[in-house]
Amino acid sequence: MQELKDEVKKLLEQGSIAGFLGMIATTSGVVPHLFVADKADEIEKLTTGDVRYSLVQILRWIAVRHPDDKFGIMCRACDERAMTEMFRNSQLSMDKVVMLGIPCTDELRIACECEEPTPKSLLFGQSTAKKWDKADVERIDAMETEERLDWWTEQLGKCIKCYGCRNSCPMCFCRVCTLNDDPLVKRGEIPSEFPSFHLTRAFHMAGRCVDCGLCEEACPMDIPIRTIYRKVRLVVGELTNFWTGESKGKSPLAELGDGTFPIQ
Amino acid sequence: MADESGSPFEPKIVAFCCNWCTYAGADLAGGMRLKYEPNFVTVRVMCSARVSPHFIIRAFQEGADGVFIGGCHIGDCHYVKGNYITAKRVAIMKRLLEFLGIPKERLHLVWIAASEGDKYAREVDAFTEKVRAMGPSPLKQVRFWKDATVSKKIYKSEAAAETPAGA
Ligand code: SF4
Ligand code: SF4
Numbered sequence: 001m002q003e004l005k006d007e008v009k010k011l012l013e014q015g016s017i018a019g020f021l022g023m024i025a026t027t028s029g030v031v032p033h034l035f036v037a038d039k040a041d042e043i044e045k046l047t048t049g050d051v052r053y054s055l056v057q058i059l060r061w062i063a064v065r066h067p068d069d070k071f072g073i074m075c076r077a078c079d080e081r082a083m084t085e086m087f088r089n090s091q092l093s094m095d096k097v098v099m100l101g102i103p104c105t106d107e108l109r110i111a112c113e114c115e116e117p118t119p120k121s122l123l124f125g126q127s128t129a130k131k132w133d134k135a136d137v138e139r140i141d142a143m144e145t146e147e148r149l150d151w152w153t154e155q156l157g158k159c160i161k162c163y164g165c166r167n168s169c170p171m172c173f174c175r176v177c178t179l180n181d182d183p184l185v186k187r188g189e190i191p192s193e194f195p196s197f198h199l200t201r202a203f204h205m206a207g208r209c210v211d212c213g214l215c216e217e218a219c220p221m222d223i224p225i226r227t228i229y230r231k232v233r234l235v236v237g238e239l240t241n242f243w244t245g246e247s248k249g250k251s252p253l254a255e256l257g258d259g260t261f262p263i264q
Numbered sequence: 265m266a267d268e269s270g271s272p273f274e275p276k277i278v279a280f281c282c283n284w285c286t287y288a289g290a291d292l293a294g295g296m297r298l299k300y301e302p303n304f305v306t307v308r309v310m311c312s313a314r315v316s317p318h319f320i321i322r323a324f325q326e327g328a329d330g331v332f333i334g335g336c337h338i339g340d341c342h343y344v345k346g347n348y349i350t351a352k353r354v355a356i357m358k359r360l361l362e363f364l365g366i367p368k369e370r371l372h373l374v375w376i377a378a379s380e381g382d383k384y385a386r387e388v389d390a391f392t393e394k395v396r397a398m399g400p401s402p403l404k405q406v407r408f409w410k411d412a413t414v415s416k417k418i419y420k421s422e423a424a425a426e427t428p429a430g431a
């Protein structure tokens with residue numbers, strides 16, 4: 001932890017970053033915060049906490065307003081995967097970001113069912129991998145088609161359309177969102193249309209979702225939506241061998257390819 | 265398969281046909297006076313790549329029993345590589361539909377050239393027959409209770425009880 005504070009202090013003092021996006025402990029809880037050189041004393045209150053935020057999105061908003069400045073960001077492994085996709089999708093530029101990796105606590109790792117909790121940029125400490133065993137997806141895969149429809153109707157029927165899943169997602173960066181586009185996904189009605197609402201979002205997560213789980217954490221109705229996105233990630237991975245947050249190069253969905261992809 | 269009113273089930277299929285090949289193929293099939301099933305509601309699109317995933321979702325949402333996409337053969341797309349992306353999209357979409365409980369067979373992609381009028385007629389017949397055998401889209405049974413916090417699917421029996429026969 002001290003390692004992180006020292007590093008942030010050093011980077012800010014050197015002026016190599018204009019600010020560091022991390023989390024701060026306040027009397028009302030742990031919240032995202034941009035640490036700047038002028039208020040160096042705040043760095044004492046920098047914390048890795050036990051909560052998660054979509055820091056990556058916040059950094060994107062900051063970067064849009066300050067395109068010439070370089071910023072540091074605190075990265076859990078999931079944040080780091082999201083950053084990889086942000087770079088790939090030209091939402092942030094690699095030379096304007098310094099990532100400082102932090103480990104996650106055991107509680108968090110277990111609660112997140114994290115697939116790979118160790119960021120490559122890990123600065124201190126360690127995370128022991130607790131591999132996700134695909135059980136949630138496999139359980140649904142094993143059902144009969146009709147049973148699956150029942151299960152999802154019941155689950156997705158609880159949706160109150162708060163848009164929390166979209167708003168908390170580090171990978172939702174489109175300016176205009178299809179979920180607000182009335183002809184495609186009906187607005188102002190609950191429950192949400194089945195399957196339009198969730199299927200639309202799921203399709204949009206193809207080649208994007210980094211399986212951070214923030215959506216499910218945000219869902220007030222306890223809908224296991226992450227399972228759908230995990231499935232999307234697996235589908236894209238199996239079809240094209242592209243794994244979000246890990247693979248190098250362009251996404252096969254952003255490229256036309258060579259035409260050898262067969263009808264299936 | 266029969267609906268509540270007792271008449272045999274006739275599927276409604278939304279077909280997206282690309283202007284340059286499949287639609288021209290359909291034209292040819294008509295010109296050749298080929299006989300094929302009349303269940304398709306055809307939407308002409310400029311390229312199979314114009315069929316955004318939302319079109320597919322929307323069609324199913326509005327009650328289509330099947331969705332058919334026809335494009336040019338690989339290498340023949342008039343926008344050079346449009347159909348490359350169609351193939352990927354459909355492959356992903358099929359798997360997602362299946363995961364949510366909508367049989368993937370209800371979505372069908374095929375390449376039909378402008379000269380393949382007979383192939384068009386055969387494909388229409390085969391797909392119509394397949395969807396007819398599968399019965400109405402399961403999404404038609406999905407209803408949500410307006411005021412309940414927990415929704416559920418209405419099963420055929422309940423739906424029948426709700427709507428008087430013949431209605
Ligand atoms: S797990 Fe949910 S919040 Fe995280 S990237 Fe995927 S869709 Fe977005
Ligand atoms: S967070 Fe949950 S309730 Fe809110 S829109 Fe998403 S799925 Fe629906």
Ligand code: FES
Pocket residue numbers: 282283284285286310311312313334335336340341342343344346347
């Ligand atoms: S023009 Fe026919 S598939 Fe592109």
